[in-house]
Amino acid sequence: MLTRGFFxxxxxxxxxxxxPGQYLENGFPVLSAGPTPRVDLDKWTFAIxxxxxxxxxxxxxxxxxxxxxxxTTDIHCVTKWSKLDTEWKGVTIDTLLQAxxxxxxxxxxxxFCDGGYTTNLPLKDLIDGKAMVAHQYDGAPLRPEHGGxxxxxxxxxxxxxxxxxxxxxxxxxxxxxxxxEAYGYHMYxxxxxxxxxxxx
Amino acid sequence: MHERANRPGPxxxxxxxxxxxxxYRAKTLTLELPxxxxxxxxxxxxxRLTAPDGFQAQRSYSIASPPERTGAIDITVELIxxxxxxxxxxEIVRPGDRLEVxxxxxxxxxxxxxxxxxxxxLAAGSGIVPIMSILxxxxxxxxxxxxTLLYSSRSMHDVIYRAELDDMDASDPNAxxxxxxxxxxxxxxxxxxxxxxxxxLEEVTRDLDDRGWTYVCGPASFVELTANILVDAxxxxxxxxxxxxGPTGR
Numbered sequence: 001m002l003t004r005g006f007f008x009x010x011x012x013x014x015x016x017x018x019x020p021g022q023y024l025e026n027g028f029p030v031l032s033a034g035p036t037p038r039v040d041l042d043k044w045t046f047a048i049x050x051x052x053x054x055x056x057x058x059x060x061x062x063x064x065x066x067x068x069x070x071x072t073t074d075i076h077c078v079t080k081w082s083k084l085d086t087e088w089k090g091v092t093i094d095t096l097l098q099a100x101x102x103x104x105x106x107x108x109x110x111x112f113c114d115g116g117y118t119t120n121l122p123l124k125d126l127i128d129g130k131a132m133v134a135h136q137y138d139g140a141p142l143r144p145e146h147g148g149x150x151x152x153x154x155x156x157x158x159x160x161x162x163x164x165x166x167x168x169x170x171x172x173x174x175x176x177x178x179x180x181e182a183y184g185y186h187m188y189x190x191x192x193x194x195x196x197x198x199x200x
Numbered sequence: 201m202h203e204r205a206n207r208p209g210p211x212x213x214x215x216x217x218x219x220x221x222x223x224y225r226a227k228t229l230t231l232e233l234p235x236x237x238x239x240x241x242x243x244x245x246x247x248r249l250t251a252p253d254g255f256q257a258q259r260s261y262s263i264a265s266p267p268e269r270t271g272a273i274d275i276t277v278e279l280i281x282x283x284x285x286x287x288x289x290x291e292i293v294r295p296g297d298r299l300e301v302x303x304x305x306x307x308x309x310x311x312x313x314x315x316x317x318x319x320x321x322l323a324a325g326s327g328i329v330p331i332m333s334i335l336x337x338x339x340x341x342x343x344x345x346x347x348t349l350l351y352s353s354r355s356m357h358d359v360i361y362r363a364e365l366d367d368m369d370a371s372d373p374n375a376x377x378x379x380x381x382x383x384x385x386x387x388x389x390x391x392x393x394x395x396x397x398x399x400x401l402e403e404v405t406r407d408l409d410d411r412g413w414t415y416v417c418g419p420a421s422f423v424e425l426t427a428n429i430l431v432d433a434x435x436x437x438x439x440x441x442x443x444x445x446g447p448t449g450r
């Protein structure tokens with residue numbers, strides 16, 4: 001539907017197309033549902049869990065000692081902003097699964113976090129270099145309000161899937177809604193298909 | 201948490217039935233919704249604008265009106281001079297226009313009277329909008345619930361809903377409205393005239409039981425700072441709900 005009198009405005013043209021309904025953002029907005037959690041690095045672990053059992057866990061020092069990967073990628077927030085060419089460093093989920101000796105690539109995971117946040121993802125969306133646990137942004141330690149010390153980074157999905165303050169992933173046979181998904185946000189969240197809400 | 205009221209509906213065409221100036225840079229639009237559905241105070245709507253060349257812009261706007269009002273919602277839009285969308289609302293929109301909208305949308309930044317209180321509400325700038333929906337809902341449905349609002353604005357001219365807030369403060373014994381003016385307080389101003397800090401929060405919450413709910417809404421830096429002060433002061437993080445807008449720089 002055409003909006004009477006709306007012509008857009010001169011705006012910085014992104015140097016590549018953005019997903020539908022997104023606009024280019026040069027800052028880095030913060031969106032969180034509660035206060036930024038206080039994270040004690042001496043007690044921090046990243047864990048892979050299955051049926052309540054810990055398959056593997058790394059302390060902060062062990063996590064930093066794993067092979068590190070740097071990526072430059074675009075990120076897309078469901079609140080409509082996209083940011084291009086963001087630079088991250090962290091440990092890929094492939095590396096973590098391999099270190100844990102995990103073979104299975106089927107099913108779903110629930111990412112869990114300090115502060116109680118969760119989000120659900122198909123495991124196949126975390127592997128083959130598609131996702132990492134990132135602890136550096138733009139060459140510096142990831143700031144707490146952006147999810148530091150470490151957040152999930154799954155840039156091909158809306159950014160709420162890139163859970164801040166992540167502490168591990170729980171394997172699931174069947175998909176189940178995480179925090180925002182239970183409020184009506186999409187179970188998968190592909191920005192190119194504009195899967196913002198539950199029945200998009 | 202899984203109430204139907206939380207689920208956004210599909211896109212629908214709303215009729216703009218009224219436009220009022222709240223301040224020199226905030227307007228309230230009344231949107232009549234052909235497919236109105238229940239919402240919870242604190243939720244928002246998405247608005248989608250389409251230009252003749254096919255360019256579309258979508259933005260989210262908090263609902264200002266209470267959920268008791270059916271058939272229509274109010275949204276309040278703050279003018280961002282360099283913005284791509286808000287100047288359209290300020291310069292172009294008039295009653296009789298039609299806008300594509302969808303909603304209600306939103307998660308934990310919501311309050312329903314059955315959650316009880318007391319309520320500590322902290323707003324800066326247009327962060328007052330969803331908090332106003334909460335206050336209006338409370339005024340209709342739960343006047344026994346104590347509510348304290350601390351509202352940070354640049355100047356008196358920037359205070360949105362000022363008359364209604366003054367009236368609430370004067371007439372409702374369980375509601376306390378505090379203002380702080382960060383840039384140009386008027387002569388003789390007896391209220392606060394600085395950014396929200398620990399001392400101010402302690403003063404306004406002195407008589408308020410801290411076992412209720414806290415809602416913080418405004419620019420990201422304001423919310424980050426305020427939520428951190430509250431956690432340091434011993435408020436339970438689970439009881440603090442935040443809504444942040446605007447970039448942080450990087």
